[in-house]
Amino acid sequence: MLNIIGAVIARDLKLAMRRQADIVSAVFFFIIVVSLFPLGIGPEPELLRKLAPGVLWVAALLATMLSLPRLFADDHRDGTLEQLALAPHPLGLVVTGKVIAHWLVSGLPLALIAPVLGIQFDLSADALLVLTGAILLGTPALSGIGAIGAALTLGLRGGGVLLSLLVLPLYIPVLIFGAGAVDATVSGLGGEGHLSLLAAMTIAAVGFAPWASAAALKIALE
Amino acid sequence: MLEADNLECVRGERRLFAGLGFRLEAGELLYLQGRNGAGKTSLLRMLIGLLPPESGEIRWQGMPIKTAGEHFRADLCYLGHLNAIKEELTPLENLLAAARLAEEPLAEDDALDALEQVGLAGREDLACKHLSQGQKRRVALARLVKERRPLWILDEPFVALDIAAVDWLATLISGHLQRGGLAVMTTHQTVAIPAGTVRELRIGH
Numbered sequence: 395m396l397n398i399i400g401a402v403i404a405r406d407l408k409l410a411m412r413r414q415a416d417i418v419s420a421v422f423f424f425i426i427v428v429s430l431f432p433l434g435i436g437p438e439p440e441l442l443r444k445l446a447p448g449v450l451w452v453a454a455l456l457a458t459m460l461s462l463p464r465l466f467a468d469d470h471r472d473g474t475l476e477q478l479a480l481a482p483h484p485l486g487l488v489v490t491g492k493v494i495a496h497w498l499v500s501g502l503p504l505a506l507i508a509p510v511l512g513i514q515f516d517l518s519a520d521a522l523l524v525l526t527g528a529i530l531l532g533t534p535a536l537s538g539i540g541a542i543g544a545a546l547t548l549g550l551r552g553g554g555v556l557l558s559l560l561v562l563p564l565y566i567p568v569l570i571f572g573a574g575a576v577d578a579t580v581s582g583l584g585g586e587g588h589l590s591l592l593a594a595m596t597i598a599a600v601g602f603a604p605w606a607s608a609a610a611l612k613i614a615l616e
Numbered sequence: 617m618l619e620a621d622n623l624e625c626v627r628g629e630r631r632l633f634a635g636l637g638f639r640l641e642a643g644e645l646l647y648l649q650g651r652n653g654a655g656k657t658s659l660l661r662m663l664i665g666l667l668p669p670e671s672g673e674i675r676w677q678g679m680p681i682k683t684a685g686e687h688f689r690a691d692l693c694y695l696g697h698l699n700a701i702k703e704e705l706t707p708l709e710n711l712l713a714a715a716r717l718a719e720e721p722l723a724e725d726d727a728l729d730a731l732e733q734v735g736l737a738g739r740e741d742l743a744c745k746h747l748s749q750g751q752k753r754r755v756a757l758a759r760l761v762k763e764r765r766p767l768w769i770l771d772e773p774f775v776a777l778d779i780a781a782v783d784w785l786a787t788l789i790s791g792h793l794q795r796g797g798l799a800v801m802t803t804h805q806t807v808a809i810p811a812g813t814v815r816e817l818r819i820g821h
Contacts, residue, residue, distance in 0.1 A: 397719070398717070398719065401713070401716040401717050402717065404713075404716075405702075405713045405716075405717065408705065408709070408713075409702060409704055409705070412704035412705070412743075413704060471698075472698060472699065472700060472701065472702065472703070473696050473697075473698025473699060473700035474700045474701075474702065474714075476666065476694070476696055476698070476700065477694070477700045477714065477717070477718070478717060479666065480664060480665075480666070480689050480692060480694050481689065481717055481718050481719060482686045482687075482689040482690035482718070482719055483686065483719065484686075488717075612666075615666050616661075616666065616667050616668070
């Protein structure tokens with residue numbers, strides 16, 4: 395079981411390394427969107443500190459969305475998805491591998507760059523730490539939930555827009571608790587509760603979403 | 617043994633075929649024939665279990681393929697009209713990755729040998745996007761060289777191949793049949809397969 399997940403992750407990471415432009419453009423999108431806010435709002439530290447968690451999280455959601463349409467589309471177009479579906483193991487395991495690989499190339503870089511961007515918003519060291527932790531914990535859920543949307547819209551014309559409409563509402567809980575964790579830290583309440591809920595959402599999403607996606611993929615392959 | 621019983625295929629509003637059945641024993645090859653749009657590829661997709669038939673049943677070794685699930689897929693090798701190769705990877709990487717994902721890891725020497733047999737020696741380390749259409753097809757076919765699963769289902773395997781490669785593939789399929797394998801394939805060319813029993817099935821009218 396771990397074998398096949400590992401094989402999918404290794405393959406997807408190798409492919410991602412061969413087209414680094416995709417990873418880099420999503421990260422730069424994140425950096426630019428986040429950086430526009432301090433420039434547009436002006437240098438008021440109080441206001442910026444208040445906006446920071448929401449801005450960073452919304453930007454993270456949008457940056458994750460950028461790479462979602464290609465999660466299954468490339469494999470579908472060149473026929474490898476068929477071969478994956480015909481391999482002698484459940485398709486859900488393959489999708490689990492793809493979700494983890496997607497997180498490694500889309501969620502993880504965002505979490506690593508987030509503390510640097512947080513400095514623009516004058517966040518304290520504590521808040522930066524919680525922000526990074528929240529993005530680390532929450533982005534796997536984004537990849538998992540996103541995989542369902544990507545599988546449902548596979549092969550549709552104009553699937554990209556439909557995908558956003560399907561997936562963004564489902565991202566709301568992650569957004570609320572992700573931004574809430576940083577807010578709570580800034581206001582001195584402590585973000586542990588929010589972080590636990592984020593972790594719970596991630597476990598649920600990474601555990602169950604691949605199987606829902608696999609069911610959707612089988613319909614797309616008919 | 618692969619059996620199909622009373623298969624019916626409906627795509628959209630049209631019924632492509634109904635009441636279709638056959639029985640294929642070890643060492644036999646089934647040629648599917650029919651005009652474009654007759655439902656050859658649909659039938660193949662039914663046989664590999666990706667397209668559920670409207671009615672009827674397909675059995676592998678006496679067990680419906682739906683129930684046999686992973687056991688059936690472990691005996692199956694499918695080559696579609698898409699090559700299922702990654703343009704960014706080299707032929708060697710493609711072959712190794714495909715084998716690993718099918719849970720039949722291939723030694724690097726075996727993979728290199730397979731690529732040599734399909735005439736891609738010296739191109740193992742070139743990304744597939746730089747290869748020609750025929751060469752990409754050869755990368756896909758290289759999977760068959762070391763393939764020992766009993767059931768091969770091939771969709772237009774001879775397309776985009778030159779004459780030498782067509783002969784090579786015919787010999788490869790013969791070898792598979794001689795080992796007691798089964799094969800189902802669609803083709804528009806008539807290619808003589810030297811060994812095994814060849815049966816034909818015509819779909820549509």
